[in-house]
Amino acid sequence: MKATVVFDSYFGNTEKIARAMAESLSKTESVVCKSTTDIERAEVEGTDMLVLGSPTRAFQITDRMKSFLKELKSFDLNCTIAAAFDTRIDLETIKSGFLRFVVDTGGYAAKSIAKKTAKVAGLKDLPYEGFFVTDEQGPLKEGELERAANWAANLLSS
Ligand SMILES: Cc1cc2nc3c(=O)[nH]c(=O)nc-3n(C[C@H](O)[C@H](O)[C@H](O)COP(=O)(O)O)c2cc1C
Numbered sequence: 001m002k003a004t005v006v007f008d009s010y011f012g013n014t015e016k017i018a019r020a021m022a023e024s025l026s027k028t029e030s031v032v033c034k035s036t037t038d039i040e041r042a043e044v045e046g047t048d049m050l051v052l053g054s055p056t057r058a059f060q061i062t063d064r065m066k067s068f069l070k071e072l073k074s075f076d077l078n079c080t081i082a083a084a085f086d087t088r089i090d091l092e093t094i095k096s097g098f099l100r101f102v103v104d105t106g107g108y109a110a111k112s113i114a115k116k117t118a119k120v121a122g123l124k125d126l127p128y129e130g131f132f133v134t135d136e137q138g139p140l141k142e143g144e145l146e147r148a149a150n151w152a153a154n155l156l157s158s
Contacts, residue, residue, distance in 0.1 A: 004047035004079075005033040005152075008054040008065040013138040014087045017131050018053055020145040021085075021152035025049075028156065036068035045076050050121065051152065052113050053085035056130070059106030061086075061113055069116045077120060083127045083155050084113035085148070090132035090141050127158060 003025045007018035015035070022033035032043045036054075044050065054065035061069070086109035094100045114128035129151050132141040 001029045001048045002046060003029040003031045003049040003051070004039070004043055005031065005051045005053070006036055006039050006044070006068065007033070007052075008036050008062045008068075010055060010057075010062075011137040013133050013140050014053055014055050016140060016145060017085065017087060017148045018051075020148045021051060024149035024153045025156070027153075036064045039068075041075060044072070045078065047079050049081040049155070050077070050079040050117065051083050051085070051155070052117055053087070054109050054113065056086045056088040056109040059103075059108065061109040065109070065113065069113065069120070072117070072120050075120075077122075079121055079123075081155055081158070082117050082121050082123055083129075083152075084110045084117055085129050085131060085151075086110035086113070087133055087140070088130045089136070090134050093134045127155060 005018045005022045007014050009015035022031045025031045054062045088108050091100050110128040114126040118126045131144045134141050
């Protein structure tokens, strides 16, 4: 089976998560892992499994991933498995209770990516997950690369 992981990343954290997923999937699948700006249409159209991820910024999907999702509407998708992820601030690292509340209620990218991807791919209820950074620009919280690798591997049996 072919699997394609497409990510956006400003500081490298989401890319690390994407590459951990790709490495884990590559144990059994043929995997391509590229950024939204480098990925080729054929690599997306020819894939059986599509995993998309971006950082959460201002409670939303990044602009580059939003553009990619718009472009995706013109693609001839054939994937049978799709999933979405984001990276986001670990609420436990935010000292201000008010800020914690704002970040938590503001929302995150993964759910929106999953919803948009499901619509375009003609699939429903895509799995999605958030992975944590411990400060605005990272680093990743300890254990997140392993969690990402396991999460991606589990998608194969979902
Ligand atoms: C301008 C900006 C806005 C952000 N907004 C949010 C947010 O709304 N919610 C959140 O959980 N994290 C937020 N973050 C933290 C990002 O999620 C974090 O930078 C990202 O996970 C790092 O991924 P990257 O290294 O791939 O860019 C924000 C960071 C920046 C720089």
